[in-house]
Amino acid sequence: MSLLTRTEGAHASSAAPARRPRTGVSTAVAVAFMVVVACYMLLPVYWLLISATKSQSDLVTTPGLLPAEWHFGDNLSALFDQQDGVFARWLLNSLLYAGAGAAVATLLAAAAGYALAKYAFRGREAVFSVVLGGVLVPATALALPLFLLFAEVDATNTFWSVFLPSIVSPFGVYLSRIFAAASVPDEVMEAARMDGAGEFRIFRTIALRLMAPALVTVFLFQFVVIWNNFLLPLVMLQDEGLYPVTLGLFTWQSQTSRLPELQTLTIVGALISVVPIVLTFLLLQRYWRAGLAAGAVKS
Secondary structure, eight states, rough: OOOHHHHHHHHHHHHSSOOOOOOOOHHHHHHHHHHHHHHHHHHHHHHHHHHHHOHHHHHSSSSSOOSOOHHHHHHHHHHHHHGGGGHHHHHHHIIEEEEIIHHHHHHHHHHHHHHHHHHHTTTTTHHHHHHHHHHHHHHHHHHHHHHHHHHTTOOSSSSHHHHHHHHHHHHHHHHHHHHHHHSEEEEEEHOOOHHTHHHHHHHIIIIHHTTHHHHHHHHHHHHHHTTTTTTTHHHHHOGGGGOOOHHHHHHHHTOOOOOHHHHHHHEEEEEEHHHHHHHHHHHHHGOOOOOOTTTOOOO
């Protein structure tokens, strides 16, 4: 009996696939590949950091990736002194366009996505199909029609001509609907109705909290899209006082052939313009949590 057992064990061990010993070669290759990709992605940022510390003469006479004499403080002072501090105005405009626009767009997307996910009404799928179609339409294709619409009401070259188109986010509606369907249980809504809560109160006090991770994602996505928006302000605005930072830096860059000192200011301004986006991601990173509805309904 023991011989039979040993024989069966031997057959079983021979039938089992032999495990290959782990080697560090594959790990080293993967790590090396990721390091190369990271260096490739961070190389423009490194160049921007180094170039922002150089004077105009060093910028054109020294290698781009090598540091030179430190002039970042002088460059920063010159940046905010140029044209009576117009860069600070551009930065404030971008914060208003992106911050307020992303907040309103997130609230509208949350309401629309919640309604499409939780209420059955005639034409719901048709509306959602139109929203999906809006996701596929590039923003460049809408710039000229938007300009013609705002021109009809004499609203071009105003704050609203850039702000109002920014509060519409088809992708935000799509993401909000998907997340509302998964994270807002119908049982919780029914329990709230039985307690006498109205539909708006349910949305405000329950749905918004449960949808918080998706709404943070929508806000960040829309904030970056509005902050980097260039074509719409270019088409809509003529007043430099209304320019966002992207359009303002472009106007400076287009004048470097006759005003070479603007090249350094453009580089420093580009570096400063990245800071609000980085800070926004860092501040909202801790809110990216899923599963807030876990345990809300016990089976």
